[in-house]
Amino acid sequence: MLTDYFEPFTLLKSASCPDPYGGQLQQDVTEHPFHAALADALGEEGERGGKPFIRVTPYLLCAPETPLKLDDIVRREKDGTHYRVCSRPEDRRTPLGAGFPYAEVRLERMEADA
DSSP: OGGGGOEEEEEEEEEEEEOTTSSEEEEEEEEEEEEEEEEEEEEEEEEETTEEEEEEEEEEEEOTTSOOOTTOEEEETTTOOEEEEOSOGGGSBOOGGGSSOOEEEEEEEEOOOO
């Protein structure tokens, strides 16, 4: 069953708040836990520096009622990796008669600031 591969994720919502120096800070203010499966899909092929490469695009398989929107940030609880949602869940859903309702969203892995 697909749910055997589900693991904990958290949807992070942030808000802008003033900092002491007159600027704005983005802070995570609300979190929504959910379960989903992370997988990789082979994407485009290309050549960089004379060497071929294949771009791997991660995607998330989740329940269709999971409140994900384009550009949301999710955190994988297992390793703390952050991903940005790059597609809308309503664009790729299983048919209603399939008996296993799932939605698929494409992700972009966010690199930690150095």
